[in-house]
Amino acid sequence: MNEVIVAIGSVSILGLVLAAMLTVASKLMAVKVDERVPAIRALLPGANCGACGYAGCDGYAEALHKGGVKPNLCTPGGDTVSTAVSTLLGLAFEDVVEQVAVVQCRGNYSATHDKMDYQGISSCAAASLLFSGRSACPFGCLGLGDCADICPSGAICLENGVARVISSKCTGCGLCVKRCPKALIEIIPDTATVAVACKSTQKGAVVRKTCTNGCIACLRCEKECPEGAIKVENNLAHIDYAKCTHCGRCAKVCPTGCIVLGDFSSVHNTAIG
DSSP, X not given: OXXXXXXXXXXXXXXXXXXXXXXXXXXXXXXXXXXXXHHXXXXXXXXXXXXXXXXXXXXXXXXXXXXXXXXXXXXXXXXHHHHHHHHXXXXXXXXXXXXXXXXXXOOOTTTBOBSSOOOSOSOHHHHHTTTTOSBSSTTSOOOSOHHHHHOTTOOEEEETTEEEEOGXXXXXXXXXXXXXXXXXEEEEETTOOEEEOOOOOSOHHHHHXXXXXXXXXXXXXXXXXXXXXXXXXXTEEEEOTTTXXXXXXXXXXXXXXXXXXXXXXXXXXXXXX
16 A cells, blocks of 8 residues: 555656646746737738748748838738738838739630540549540649639639639639649739630640630730730740730730630729729
8 A cells, every 4th residue: 555655656746846847948948929920910811821922821920020021912911911010010001912813724615525524533633633634625624623612712613614713702812823733723913904714835726626715826916915915935825914004905816715805803902892
């Protein structure tokens, strides 16, 4: 009996000693956190998308606290967050360059066809591993909605087998860009009025056989643009939005309609009613 009491007593004493050591260590090794860091973090939307260039909202909050970082890097938060952060840190307000996602594909069921009957996991990531997916176009949208699943604002839907971004709901976080296995989603300024809805780099003759809405690299858009804002490289048209004046002439001359005109104003655009 005495042996049991001694064992219990020894364990209890050891526990108290270790507890005391941990308490002292926690105070000596504690990392002091400036109260402004959690205050800054509370102002950020919590999307943890990385659009700001840092490892989530925590990383951006830490960077803002250290200084030398602009307060307008949070695209999902828009000007509201930029204003709040600037006020808290005593910085001059800087406007957020609002951005929006666009799907570079118009290969719907009316424009293309399936090369096989895919019956696997309902995931774009999984389908792309099997002969690049079921679509006849190896560059086309797989239409299984991985991008829609990850979108925090419900800005992506599936229409006629192709993903589509509802610009008025998009915050430009870019999570969909990272999720798409075909790299079909691009982030563009939400002031844009034209976009290339194709990602195929195949020659025109091949594209015509796989998708009637695909870019055939005919160069008509490049020749028509008065500002030199659109170039055809590697059999695909590319728009330089820094040069684009929104005249829309490229879309009007595109024979396949792969260059689309539209209002891409995002949720943060003050023009949205």
